[in-house]
Amino acid sequence: MRFETMGTIAIRTEKLGKQYRIGLPAVRYQTLRESLGERLVSPVRRLRSNADEYGKIWALRDVSFEVQQGQVLGVIGRNGAGKSTLLKLLSRVTYPTEGTAQIHGRVGSLLEVGTGFHPELTGRENIYLNGAILGMKRHEIERKFDEIVSFAEVEKFIDTPVKRYSSGMYLRLAFAVAAHLEPEILVVDEVLAVGDAEFQRKCLGKMSDVAQQGRTVLFVSHNMSAILRLTEETLVIEKGRLALRAPTPQAVDYYLSRGFSQEGKRIWAEDEIPPEAAPFHPIGIRILNPHGEVADTVRSVEPVTVEIEYSLAAPVVGLRVGIYLLSTRGEYIFTSFDTDEPEHFERLATRxxxxxxxxxxxxADFLNEGRYVVAVNASSFRVRRYFQDDQALSFNVDATGAPGMHWPEPRLGPVRPRLEWKIEAIK
Amino acid sequence: MERHDASITVIRPESGWLALNLTDLWRYRELVYFMTWRDIIVRYKQTLLGAGWAILRPFLTMVVFSIFFGELAKVPSEGVPYPIFTYTALLPWELFAAALSVASRSLVQNSHMITKVYFPRLILPLAAILAGVVDFLIAFVILIGMMAYYGITPTPAVWTLPLFLLLTLVTSLGVGLWLSALNVLYRDVGYVTPFLTQFWLFITPIAYGASLVPEQWRFLYALNPMVGVVNGFRWALLGIQTAAPDSQLVTSVIVSLVLLVSGLFYFRRMERLFADMV
Known part of the structure; x- marks a missing residue:
């Protein structure tokens, strides 16, 4: 059995696992003083909390799977489920704590677009540098240089320092280099979430090309429509474990039903909160109807309250806690933060x-009927993102009583505002 | 379409002391070149004086040393004019001092790369140090001018100069590897490095000649590999016979190699933690 498949397998992992220690020292650097202090304190602490497992979390555990050469495999899972850890292990950025992985061929990943780009260097210089960082040989870069430049559409600015590029140009150039790497195994992580629609289409096109050339692709995304379009089989990762491997439509169904059966509220379990979130500690999020009841289904004609409960272990400067509302296909509908109002922001400059x-x-009279996903973000602008959950919960909107309901047709678009129309007859 | 490295990579837990894996470094040799080149270009693009700094730093130090140690303290300079005596020593010293400073910061500064893409991490401190060689060469031009001015012709032993340059780089890399890896674990290193460099300056014969050190302390003194380097430069360029290669040089070379090898192993040992820590 194993003999037959040899040579066609691109990736094989066996019981792959990665453990992080929370706090010290695996997550953040420390000063010597902390380290010495830890030595003195830790015996006491070890007594207090029974033993080794103190402060350790398994970001990924017991993950075994095989990927055939030429297969395009989707990877889905909530934030913090371990998808990124899996990719980091496969691209050798970090080492596993247990288990092994065999990789046949070069791994290129699109999770590092623009890695090593230096603002002072010109587009041309950055192409060479970035290519080399991604593992391309010089002659290989030279051969593909023109192709990269034209893909990125930066011909005119190729000898301009990239610090003068618009963010779109910068991104296109970064993606172009990574996309022309031509590795045997390509790992794509959520790059499609950035850039304009035209660029996203181009990226997806490039990915299909790559897949058709017989390369192996591992595609990680929250965008279910892209996953459905590009992959035939998908891994679902839940809490660091491989929950399911199935044909993509089935995997997406499973994922959506698992993730969203939250019945109008969501309490974050301790192991869903990454250690980096501190001092922010998310507790729960609830959808409330006008009667103050937690509800999975709300009415379009009534206001809906979203409340996020959390605690702060320490004061946080410039904190904003907010939500993104998305369709189940992953399209953003709006973003709103609790300190959007300048006077709130000033009053809570330090929370x-x-x-x-x-x-x-x-x-009321805002959302169309359908299912919506709420994502939560807690961050200080340009300082730090404490916590983000891209699928905190979902809820249903029932359109009974909404405008236009006398026509039994689905209304296009995520919003269904009640607009004041005036009909004037011109004499 | 070519097949690259169709080899199999096995990813497994690693712990303890690891093999050096220099084959991987060889495979990524072009990246060493590109990173060195980046460090050079960026430095010269970002600073106002650019290459001027490469000359100004050792030159101004020489002026100050010449006034205070040469003129006022009358430190003996083995029969050559004091300015060129000290400048010859400052050349490899500046290379070494700058190397420690940039190498110790190299991993932390490039953390965005370390957390995102695999390549032999060794390349970062290595490229940072190699980029300093350009500064060295620029400053060397001044030395040639000074030799012409003072009418000093290089000795026949000048061909050994590249070897002493190599010894400087080996020492820099050895110490740089230790500092860069430690800096990821303990940010104290950022504070320690300037102090270490200053301290090291005094135990290296820059402002004075190594022959001032009493005979019975010479062995201990030579444990500092920069002593071997500076003596070598003075001997090869200025023909100072008290600085000629002897058992002290052997000691310096051995210490330098021990630093390099231990630095490499320590670096490799810590390497797997970098992505999780920076």
Whole structure:
């Protein structure tokens, strides 16, 4: 059995696992003083909390799978489920704690677009540098140089330092280099979330090309429509474990049903909160109807309240806690933060430690019927993102009583506002 | 379409002391070149004086040393004019001092690369150090001018100069590897490095000649590999016979190699933690 498949396997992992220690020292650097202090304190701490497992989490555990050469495999899972860890292990950025992985051929990944790009260097210089960092040989870069430049559409600016590029140009150039790497195994992580629609189409096109050339692709995304379009088989990762491997439509169904059966509220389990979130500690998120009841289905004609409960272990400067509302296909509908109002932001310039609820109301007569996904973000602008859950929960909107319901047809678009129409007869 | 490295990579847990895996470094040799080149270009593009710094730093140090040690303290300079005596020593010293400073920061500064893409991490401190050679060569031009001015012709032993340059680089890399890896674990290294460099300056015969050190301390003194380097430069360029290669040089070379090899192993040992820590 194994003999037959030899030579056609691109990736084989066996019981792959990665453990991180929370806090010290695996996550953040420390100063010598902390390290010495830790030595002195830790015996006591070890007594207090029974033993080795203290402060350790398995980001990924017991993951075994095989990928055939030429297969395009999707990888889906919630934030923090271990997808990124899996990719990091396969691209050798970090080492596993247990288990092994065999990789046949060169791994290129699109999760590092623009890695090593230096703003002072010109487009031309960055192509060479970035290509070399991604493992391309000089002659290989020279051969593909023109192709990269034309794919990125930066011909005119190729000798301009990239610090003068628009963000779109920068991104196109970065993607172009990575996309021309031609590795045997390509790992793609969510690059499609950035860039304009035209560029995204181009990226997806490039990915299909890659797949048709018989390369192996591992495609990680939250964009279910892209996953459905590009992959035939998908891995679902849940809490660091491989929950399911199935044909993509089945895997997506499973994932959506698992992720969203939250019944109008979601309480984050301790192991779903990454250690980097501290001092922000998410507790739960709820959807409330006008009667203050937690509800999975709300009415389009009534206001909907979203409340996020969290605690801060320490004061946080410039904190904003907010939501993204998305369709189940992953399209953004809006973004809103609790300190969007300047006076809120000024009043809470530093949010003291404590227990909070940030609550907002989505007005009546706003959402169309259908299912919506709420993503949560807690961050300080340009400083740090403490916590993000791209699929915190989902809820249903029922359109009974909404405008236009006397026509039994699905209305296009995610919003269904009640607009004031005036009909004027011109004499 | 070519097949690259159709080899099999096996990823497995690693712990303890690891093999050096220099074949991987060889495979990525072009990246060493590109990173060195990046460090050079960026430095010269970002600073106002660009290449001027390469000359100004050793030159101004020489002026200060010449005034205070040469003129006022009358430190003996073995029969050659004091300015060129000290400048010859400052050349490899500046290379070494700059190497420690850039190498110790190299991993932390490039953390965005370390956390995203695999390549032998060794390339970062290595390229940072190699980029300093350009500064060295620029500053060397001044030395040639000074030799012409003072009418000093290089000795026949000048051909050994590249070897002493190599010894400087080996020492820099050895110490740089230790510092860069430690810096990922303990940011204290950022504070320690300037102090270490300053301290090291005094135990190296830059402002004075090594012959000032009493005979019974010479062995201990030569444990500093930069002593061998500076003596070598003075001997090969200025023909200072008290600095001629002897058992001290052997000691310096051995210490330098020990630093390099231990640095390589320590670096490799810590390498697998870098992505999780920076």
């Amino acid at each position: 003291p430690a404590g227990h909070y609820i940030s609550r907002c109301t989505i007005p």
